[in-house]
Amino acid sequence: MSGNDTKRRAAVLGSPIDHSLSPVLHRAAYAALGLEGWSYDRFEVDERTLETFLGGLGPEWAGLSLTMPLKRAVIPLLDGISETAASVEAVNTVVFTEDGRRTGDNTDIPGMVAALRERGIEQVDSAAILGAGATASSALAALGRICTGEVVAYVRSEARAAEMRQWGERLGVEVRTADWADAAEALRAPLVVATTPAGTTDALAAAVPEMPATLFDVLYDPWPTELAARWSMYGGAVVSGLDLLVHQAVLQVEQMTGRVPAPVDVMRKAGEDALAAR
Structure with a gap:
């Protein structure tokens, strides 16, 4: 699942999504971990289009990050969610398992x-x-x-x-x-x-x-x-919110790639640089 030559995809979904820093953080992690075949994108998806988007994903997909307004809307579309996610009725992480299951978690907490x-x-x-x-x-x-x-x-x-x-x-x-x-x-x-x-x-x-x-x-x-x-x-x-964003993304990278630990310092530096450039 985490081989360097394996093509795997992940992305962040939400609306609006243009200003999300998640691609910056996840891509920095992939580079540091040597995951050359991995890509991470962003997609404008709302509650109305979420089910169709999920239905169109192929076996190359490893996981998704979710932001507003999808954290609750996604729950009925999943095969199961963690106790942490259930405790606040909010999922910000979806991992696709090898047997095709969609499992939800909350890494914000x-x-x-x-x-x-x-x-x-x-x-x-x-x-x-x-x-x-x-x-x-x-x-x-x-x-x-x-x-x-x-x-x-x-x-x-x-x-x-x-x-x-x-x-x-x-x-x-x-x-x-x-x-x-x-x-x-x-x-x-x-x-x-x-x-x-x-x-x-x-x-x-x-x-x-x-x-x-x-x-x-x-x-x-x-x-x-x-x-x-x-x-x-x-x-x-x-x-700061960047500290939160980095640490929740660290947990997402670990769940999606199977690599532990994720490079927290590299991810934070990438986020700081991206914010400074805005």
């Missing part, structure tokens, strides 16, 4: 844990999440592995608050919700995970405390965010 561990964050006694979208549920699942106490989610509506509490119950994480208007309070937590779209946390930058702990901001372009820049200026530790 262990990727978050690995990105934090790389910065020395093995365990925290409490944490805060900014936002309540799909990434927030993955963040909750990751915190379930490293946070021993309460997670406070700062959200804009009661509907979102109820959703986060439900995810907490499902994932076995103690979740308390708070209004977004009080989000400045989140910045004093031992670990703050920002899962919101670009620009959303800019107004919070002025509220960063003088000795902040750790910020995990899932964005990577544009980078740094105003919040991350102020956090770093005050001496706090910052984990």
Whole structure:
């Protein structure tokens, strides 16, 4: 499955997909691993066209990376999914086995844990999440592995608050919700995970405390965010969306190629260079 002279294909699917860094990361890994026959592309695919796309794939395909809006839409089209993927009802990785099965996994969750561990964050006694979208549920699942106490989610509506509490119950994480208007309070937590779209946390930058702990901001372009820049200026530790992207891609490369370990430093350098060139 991982022979140098074997033609194998992989790709990232989503909509929009033009700005995905996944091809840069995966191709860098293939080059470092000497997988000359491997290719990795990107395809514009939405929920409407996903089933047809999957049906047209031949035996040369090793796997797929999935981004929005496909992470839930793909589940009924698979032969099985991992417990990790099932826990958040989201698949970002599909691996095609030799017997033709399509299996789904979620590498975002262990990727978050690995990105934090790389910065020395093995365990925290409490944490805060900014936002309540799909990434927030993955963040909750990751915190379930490293946070021993309460997670406070700062959200804009009661509907979102109820959703986060439900995810907490499902994932076995103690979740308390708070209004977004009080989000400045989140910045004093031992670990703050920002899962919101670009620009959303800019107004919070002025509220960063003088000795902040750790910020995990899932964005990577544009980078740094105003919040991350102020956090770093005050001496706090910052984990970026690129760190997450690299670590989840490392796990994808390992699953699709069978090569362990994937070259994390090479992949990160490729991602940094690509972002610098934008």
